Amino acid sequence: MRNRGLDSTDGRILRLLVENARASFRDLGEAVGLSAQAVTQRMRRMEASGVVRGYTVLLDPELEGTPWHAVVHVNTAIDVDAPTMEEGFASIPAVVEVLDLAGTIDYEVRVKGRTQAELYEAVQLIRLLPGVTSIETRIIMRRVLKR
Structure with missing residues (x-):
């Protein structure tokens, strides 16, 4: 992930989001040892760089x-x-x-x-x-x- 400018904490956040895309930034922060604000900043960076390209709902x-x-x-x-x-x-x-x-x-x-x-x-x-x-x-x- 380093070639995309991501560190291991970014990777952990992404894995948690894959498991539960509805997790709050506060919950993600608690899981990785960061504040909700720090997770928000990381998510904005990953969205802006195209690592996170969107969010979706899977229907039956x-x-x-x-x-x-x-x-x-x-x-x-x-x-x-x-x-x-x-x-x-x-x-x-x-x-x-x-x-x-x-x-x-x-x-x-x-x-x-x-x-x-x-x-x-x-x-x-x-x-x-x-x-x-x-x-x-x-x-x-x-x-x-x-x-």
Whole structure:
């Protein structure tokens, strides 16, 4: 973390926030031996430098209205134009995340939809993108852990 200008106390604060993003600066300060004001200053510095890029709420997918989630592993032709492929993924509304991978799979694409039919349509759109040579889709049954 030192290459980002962070010290071990910053690291401890960040780990505590990952565990509980709603922790107060006072509680964080008590846990790391600092005042709430010192934690506030550190957090402002980490936000300004881009180490902390935002805060979010994770909703239950059923409350969110998109209970169907899948992971699609995509392989592409060796000469595929990556920016064009990635624009293709971005053009599909049900695509919520795309990871460029090293290894035997080129991309992992996360899709979600309100119905199984929406998920099916998204997978078909991915299959039709120029340069896609094969896909393998897995429906996500339940989330076991997310940190």
